[in-house]
Amino acid sequence: MRHRVFSRRASFLTAAAVVAHTIWTSAAPALTYPLYAREWGLTTFATTAIFAVYPVFVVIVLVLFGNLSDYIGRRETMLLGLLASTAGSLVFAVAPDINWIFIGRAFMGIGVGLSAGPSAAAVLEFSAPEKVKQAAGVTAAAQAVGMAAAALVGGALIQYAPLPTRLNFAVLTVILVMMIVATWHLPNHTASRPHGKWRPSIPSIPNGFFAVFVTATAAVSTAYVLGAMTLSLGAQIAHDIVASSNMLVNGGIISIFAIATGLATAATRGRSPGSILRAGAIIGIFSAASLALAAEVQLLVVFAVAQIGAGIAYSLLLLGGLAMINDGVPKTHRAGTLSALFLVAYLAQAVVALSLGRIASLAGLADAVLVGVTLIAFLAITTLLLNAVRARASRPARSRAHHDL
Numbered sequence: 017m018r019h020r021v022f023s024r025r026a027s028f029l030t031a032a033a034v035v036a037h038t039i040w041t042s043a044a045p046a047l048t049y050p051l052y053a054r055e056w057g058l059t060t061f062a063t064t065a066i067f068a069v070y071p072v073f074v075v076i077v078l079v080l081f082g083n084l085s086d087y088i089g090r091r092e093t094m095l096l097g098l099l100a101s102t103a104g105s106l107v108f109a110v111a112p113d114i115n116w117i118f119i120g121r122a123f124m125g126i127g128v129g130l131s132a133g134p135s136a137a138a139v140l141e142f143s144a145p146e147k148v149k150q151a152a153g154v155t156a157a158a159q160a161v162g163m164a165a166a167a168l169v170g171g172a173l174i175q176y177a178p179l180p181t182r183l184n185f186a187v188l189t190v191i192l193v194m195m196i197v198a199t200w201h202l203p204n205h206t207a208s209r210p211h212g213k214w215r216p217s218i219p220s221i222p223n224g225f226f227a228v229f230v231t232a233t234a235a236v237s238t239a240y241v242l243g244a245m246t247l248s249l250g251a252q253i254a255h256d257i258v259a260s261s262n263m264l265v266n267g268g269i270i271s272i273f274a275i276a277t278g279l280a281t282a283a284t285r286g287r288s289p290g291s292i293l294r295a296g297a298i299i300g301i302f303s304a305a306s307l308a309l310a311a312e313v314q315l316l317v318v319f320a321v322a323q324i325g326a327g328i329a330y331s332l333l334l335l336g337g338l339a340m341i342n343d344g345v346p347k348t349h350r351a352g353t354l355s356a357l358f359l360v361a362y363l364a365q366a367v368v369a370l371s372l373g374r375i376a377s378l379a380g381l382a383d384a385v386l387v388g389v390t391l392i393a394f395l396a397i398t399t400l401l402l403n404a405v406r407a408r409a410s411r412p413a414r415s416r417a418h419h420d421l
Contacts, residue, residue, distance in 0.1 A: 022201045024142055030198045031138035032158040034094050037195060038128045038135065039162030041101050042070055042243075044188055045108065045121070046270065047170050047263050051181050056114050060381070064373025067244070069118050071366035073125025074132070075359055082355030085134035087213070089204040094138070097131025098199060100124075102192040108185035129362075133355035138202075140342055152289075152339035153281040156331050160278035163243075164271045171267020180263075221353060225345055227409060231402040232337035233357045235293045238300055238395040239333035240361040242326050244369045245307070245388045246273050272320055276327025281335060289340040293403045296332025300396040303329050304389035311385040333399065 022030060049063040085093035104123030111117050139158070140151035173187060174180040221229045284292050303325030310319035337357065345353045368391065376384035 020201055021203050022198075024144065027202050028139065028142035028144075028154075030195075030202055031090070031094075031135050031142055032154055033195055034098065034131055034135040034199060035139060035155050035158040036162035036165070037098065037101060037192060038132050039159045040166045040188065041105065041124045041128060041192075043163050043166035044105070044170055044184060045117075046166065046246075047174055047267055048181050048184065051174070052114065052117065055181070058114065059377045060384075061370075061373040061377040062114070064369045064376070066114075066117055066121055068366045068369040068373070069121040070125040070128070071362035071369070073122045074129040074362040075366065077126050077129025078133070078355045078359035078362070081130060082133060082359065083352035084130070085137065086349070086352055090134045090138040090141070091199060091202040091204040093134045094131045094199050094202075095196065097127045097129070097134070098192055098196045099127070100130060101127030102189055102196065103127075105185045105189040105192055109182050109189060111181075129358075132358045133352070136338060136354050150285070152335050152342055153284060155338055156335040157278050157281045159334065160274045160281075160327075160331065163277065164274035167267040167271040167274060168264075171264040171271075174267075175263040221356060225353070227402075227406045228340055228345070229353065229357065231293070231399070231406045232289075232340040233360045234395065234399040234402050235296065235333040235337035235340075236357055237361045237364040238297065238392065238399055239330045239337070240365040241368050241388075241392055241395060242300065242303070242330045242333075244365045245372070245385075245392070246270060246323075246326065269319070269323065272323040273327040273330070276324045277331040280328040280331035284332065284335055289336045289343060290403055290407050292332050292336035292339065293399060296329050296336055297396040297399045297403070299325055300329035300333065301393050304392040304396070308386055308389045311382050329396075 045066060049066065052058055052066070053060075053063055081093075100123050104120045104125075104127060107116055107120035107123060111120060136155050139155050143151045143154070169187065170184045173184045177183050179186075303322055306318060306322035306325055310322050338354075341353055341357060368388065372384045372388050375387055
């Protein structure tokens with residue numbers, strides 16, 4: 017059936033919207049976790065398990081289908097992902113018990129697993145030629161918009177609209193259906209298709225790019241662990257520190273993270289991926305220390321500073337990691353490499369969320385926060401070291417290339 021194909025600009029905006037949905041669907045249940053806990057008598061471990069089901073299924077899909085869009089096209093793969101995300105959101109909207117919630121999270125994980133790599137690649141490929149260098153920044157900003165929308169729209173609907181555990185997801189379902197319609201109008205292509213037929217395979221790294229991949233993956237994994245702290249435990253931390261039962265207020269506190277994430281992208285223009293990573297890792301260490309202090313003294317101003325720092329660090333680490341891949345990986349392997357990166361990052365997110373939930377249930381929220389911030393600091397330091405090693409190793413290659421000229 018013939019249909020109108022979007023222009024490059026409309027395609028670019030649609031791809032960015034699909035990127036935003038990957039975080040919106042991830043964060044949408046964050047403010048409902050306390051409601052589920054009260055309604056069904058759930059522990060903190062159970063609510064973090066709801067969150068963790070999502071990245072587990074993201075990882076499964078990335079293992080099996082990480083390079084799918086390189087073969088069948090970005091549009092078709094994103095459509096499959098959006099359909100799965102829509103199914104998951106719809107299940108949340110009608111869920112009668114906790115078992116349905118886990119099913120809904122599984123569908124959301126499948127949806128994001130299918131669309132995360134292709135949408136990030138599509139943002140780059142639909143960028144205007146003179147703005148290709150800004151693609152990673154757009155991807156990071158789109159994720160920030162998704163998180164802010166989940167926190168603010170969800171908080172308002174939960175607090176002031178009827179059906180607090182359902183209407184939020186009904187609205188998200190409608191928005192996802194609109195994204196499906198828009199995505200249908202994208203041109204179906206990739207930058208350059210590999211030869212042969214597609215078959216399931218674990219995402220692989222092109223020869224000669226392992227150092228770049230490891231450094232970028234360490235950075236994005238650190239960012240995603242920061243996100244796990246905010247999305248799996250953020251509502252409870254905000255409730256304890258702010259002492260507010262108003263979900264819009266708590267959502268607003270969480271959205272500080274997202275707003276800081278969006279604003280940080282504007283300060284990265286003209287900077288190299290390595291320098292962006294370095295700044296993100298240093299700020300990540302600072303934000304981890306601030307969050308530990310906030311959990312101890314329970315002051316709103318300290319928590320707000322921690323959220324701002326975490327948001328900036330998340331943005332810089334994610335942006336630097338994606339830019340490093342975009343700059344250095346061949347077009348024919350770009351989506352597969354991005355999928356491999358997201359595979360590791362989402363797996364780290366799942367393990368951290370489950371572990372922190374278990375610690376919170378057994379020892380208390382303060383101990384879970386302390387373990388989380390220690391892990392964030394460790395990952396940030398590891399990112400700094402890997403980035404330094406990669407930069408040192410690349411200098412001889414650049415010197416030889418310059419000498420040959």
